[in-house]
Amino acid sequence: MSDLPVPSARRLQKPGWRDARLVVGLVLVLASVALGSVVVSSADDRTPVYAARGPLVPGRPLSADDLTRVDVQLGSRTNQYLPADSGLAPGRFVLREVGEGELVPRVAVGSREQVGVQPLVLSVDAGSVATLTVGSRVDVYVNPVDPAATGATKFTGPELALAGVSVGGLPKAAGGLSGGAGGDRPVQVMAPSSRIKDIIGQVDAGARVTLVAVPGGTAEADQ
Template sequence: MGATAPMMRLRRPRWKDPRLIVGIILVVASVLMGALLVSRLSETTPVLVARSPIVPGDPIDAADLVVVEMRLGDQTEVYAGTMNSIPAGAVATRTVQEGELLPISAIGQATDVTLRPVVVPVDATVAESVVPGATVELWHTAPTSADSEEVQAVLLVPDAVVRRIDEGSSLGMRSMAVEVLVPSGSVGEVLEVLSKDERLDVIGVPGAHGLAP
């Protein structure tokens, strides 16, 4: 008979083997990190939510907000949690829509707001998209020349924000008016058009939200 092939013996792993120790450490670390992540994602935290649209320049008032518990994960530092975290005299620096979480980035002081309120008379009913907090366009329509019957519409302000709508008296004695917030650099042009009693239309931008000033 030929010589038998030597049998290979499997050595038992030694607990002092560095590779085994490193492997155990990695497994334990991954389990702990996963458990920590799941725990953080399942935790709820208080956050302020707007009851109704808050436009730039509006005071951050508790009456306009409600506290809800939500799972924010790693976004807890992005939103305001309680009124105690809001500085005294704080105002909104951009539009916060109804039902929107109040971002800390939207909280500032009056000096941070570069928009100015202007009241625009409107003869006809405005579109459904023209509501408080909505972004709108202001279009100026005027004759092309002093002796011409042709008119031309020009986009005067592309990013105004509706602050309030005055629908006039119930008897229709007054025309409708829309108070809008316009960039300070455009106030002069808007007032010039209004002083000439020329047509200025407030056009809604469907789907658009308030823009940061």
């Protein structure tokens, strides 16, 4: 009976630089590190811009107290918004409405000469003021007195005088009251400068003024 051959053990060799598995593993590690660096760099690539602390009403002076800084990633749209890295320039005015918490577009801010509206105080029925706040948008209707009517005062019918203007303030009524279920209440609206003279003339001639909130333009509607 012949002896069976005895297999010889092969010595394990230490992997070298030419080992394909070592090269692939090294490439994967380097790729992971590079990808992680790109992700972290991208996450920090944010730009400081201003957002409205509260409603910004056209025609009003703009101060740092009206704004809050936020860091955002907007890509190519970053230049469309008011930068917060160099502070607010003096003499800035709101040119168009910006809602509370919204980023402030550059085109919404300008100089006094660019402002196209002025504050106009109107006396309106207190009931139509109940849901309004500063920044609400309203349509202003004027109902002129009928000059041909005799006896009791009659009106010719309401006409839309201003569309979608902003409420700039809610002054207290005479006696310090803030308005009630009846009577009239003063409301300040930011009206186009070109329309103020005509509206004042109609009001002085006895016209009645009514405000109608624009859908979605009051604080109550947003809740």
